[in-house]
Amino acid sequence: MRLLVKTFLQKPELAAVLLLVLLIVLFQVLSNGIFLSAANLRGVLGLLPEMALVAVGVTLLMICGEFDLSVGSVFALMPMSMAVLMAQGWPFLPSVLVGLMLCAAIGFANGWLTIRFAIPSFITTLGMLFMARSLTVVISGGFPPRLDLERIPEHLFVAFVGPGELIRASFLWFLGLALVVSLLLSRTNFGNWVRATGGFLPAANAMGIPTARVKIACFMICSLLAGFAGMIQVLRVGSPLPSMGEGMELAAVAAAVIGGTVLTGGIGSILGGIIGAVLIRVIDNGLVLSRVDSNWFKFAIGALTILAVVGNAWLRKRGRAMKVEG
Amino acid sequence: MSKIILETRGLTKHYGGVHALEDANFILHDGEHVAVVGDNGAGKSTFVRQVTAVEQRTSGEIIFDGQPVHFSGPLEARQAGIETVFQTLALADDLDVPSNLFLGRELFKFRLGPFSWLDRKTMRDRTLEALKTTAVKIPNIDNPIRNMSGGQRQCVSIARTAAFASKLVIMDEPTAALGVQETAQVENIIRGLKDRGIPMILISHNLRQVFDLVDRIVVFRRGRIVASLRKDETDGNDIVSYITGVKGGSDTAYA
Numbered sequence: 265m266r267l268l269v270k271t272f273l274q275k276p277e278l279a280a281v282l283l284l285v286l287l288i289v290l291f292q293v294l295s296n297g298i299f300l301s302a303a304n305l306r307g308v309l310g311l312l313p314e315m316a317l318v319a320v321g322v323t324l325l326m327i328c329g330e331f332d333l334s335v336g337s338v339f340a341l342m343p344m345s346m347a348v349l350m351a352q353g354w355p356f357l358p359s360v361l362v363g364l365m366l367c368a369a370i371g372f373a374n375g376w377l378t379i380r381f382a383i384p385s386f387i388t389t390l391g392m393l394f395m396a397r398s399l400t401v402v403i404s405g406g407f408p409p410r411l412d413l414e415r416i417p418e419h420l421f422v423a424f425v426g427p428g429e430l431i432r433a434s435f436l437w438f439l440g441l442a443l444v445v446s447l448l449l450s451r452t453n454f455g456n457w458v459r460a461t462g463g464f465l466p467a468a469n470a471m472g473i474p475t476a477r478v479k480i481a482c483f484m485i486c487s488l489l490a491g492f493a494g495m496i497q498v499l500r501v502g503s504p505l506p507s508m509g510e511g512m513e514l515a516a517v518a519a520a521v522i523g524g525t526v527l528t529g530g531i532g533s534i535l536g537g538i539i540g541a542v543l544i545r546v547i548d549n550g551l552v553l554s555r556v557d558s559n560w561f562k563f564a565i566g567a568l569t570i571l572a573v574v575g576n577a578w579l580r581k582r583g584r585a586m587k588v589e590g
Numbered sequence: 591m592s593k594i595i596l597e598t599r600g601l602t603k604h605y606g607g608v609h610a611l612e613d614a615n616f617i618l619h620d621g622e623h624v625a626v627v628g629d630n631g632a633g634k635s636t637f638v639r640q641v642t643a644v645e646q647r648t649s650g651e652i653i654f655d656g657q658p659v660h661f662s663g664p665l666e667a668r669q670a671g672i673e674t675v676f677q678t679l680a681l682a683d684d685l686d687v688p689s690n691l692f693l694g695r696e697l698f699k700f701r702l703g704p705f706s707w708l709d710r711k712t713m714r715d716r717t718l719e720a721l722k723t724t725a726v727k728i729p730n731i732d733n734p735i736r737n738m739s740g741g742q743r744q745c746v747s748i749a750r751t752a753a754f755a756s757k758l759v760i761m762d763e764p765t766a767a768l769g770v771q772e773t774a775q776v777e778n779i780i781r782g783l784k785d786r787g788i789p790m791i792l793i794s795h796n797l798r799q800v801f802d803l804v805d806r807i808v809v810f811r812r813g814r815i816v817a818s819l820r821k822d823e824t825d826g827n828d829i830v831s832y833i834t835g836v837k838g839g840s841d842t843a844y845a
Contacts, residue, residue: 460685469644471665471668471694
């Protein structure tokens, strides 16, 4: 029993789960039962995949010991490049593929530059944040193209599906991708290598793990997920704005951190990052429903980030200090 | 004498202008246990990092098991049969014991590129076996290494080495951070390797331990090998005078 409690206390996402349950109850009461109504859940769940997919990628990369500040810009660049190509008569699928390849290239550049020149990824991706954002505005020519909705398989991405039409198709994409990344991290050698690389780089090197390749792979996965998430948002909204996704990079880091991922790498879980993203969505929505001035939103996220990190550290310490016989 | 398992000829490593290792000629016979001693910065760890290919040498030759080798990285060295306990232990703090034992050479249920599925159960069983043969006690091997004591971590690292040891074991100060009891445990593992006929290079500052465990002592000083002495033809004072440079001041000695 004590062993169970100990294991539980050391789960990185524990603090976030507790907070989430608490907030859901709180908002349900404050909103007089509207919060958990079907109509509101549709709204919450419909927007969730966009933020959550970015958070999944950022979480993976942070476990690997690196940062990506360029996800917000990639979030805008991918759908913008897709829309521009489609406006020039390209079909949907090739446009998407080109957009995703662009994301992969940016991820590769982030990783390669970081490793080749041994600079902090904070700097590399800060530079990429500006460059990718600028590219987005340049290729849009200042006039964001409208997407021709006729040529988009809407049912595959943004249409409402499922019982009670509670979720959008994008939610299934999100579940699928999150599951894949999660399994990759927890059940494969790649996952072990990511944790070893992020936890203690010299050890991973000494044991012969190709740490450079592992890191670059994580950068690329992160960029791809961010671009894919941006595409989903644009398919939902109908037109790419050059400014979309601004501030997302920090929100994604906040989600990862709230979910128990440690800044120095090694510790964290994909589930934690997702729960962090859900928490942010829940607060966003719950504050409005509770008729709180929505300008308090960022204050709440900030406070939550600090609270979650302090809480996580405390729980982990308690868990470690707990003696288990045997 | 039995065959030569490891030989280095003129092994040299420069870090920019720093000559960390200069013209090291070293021979290790099969089944032989050799200690490498020397002051801090004498080149002992640098020597090990070249042999295990954690770093690439500046020049010189390494002949392992009769073949000149150019390992591209530590994984290749391990695959060739060189197992190492690093000073830093080279453990991944956030992984459990089986994952650490098999780090870089995981066992799979099926292989599919990055989606190669880990065979956790077999890895776990083999880990328990390995710990049993080395008489190391770890209460819960499913815990991340981070939560373990220094001694336990050291034992995991050494159990990993002993379990996979095939042709050559290198230990870089394996008992530097250990208590009396844990040190004795590690020394027992080393004697076990000797009984199994597995050759070993032991880097140590502890001369009592060195004289207890090995057949021959090689002294490094300022990046050079200055002495190679059989245990029965030398004593502690002799070794210390080589380490401090009182004896063998020139650079002519060979191992």
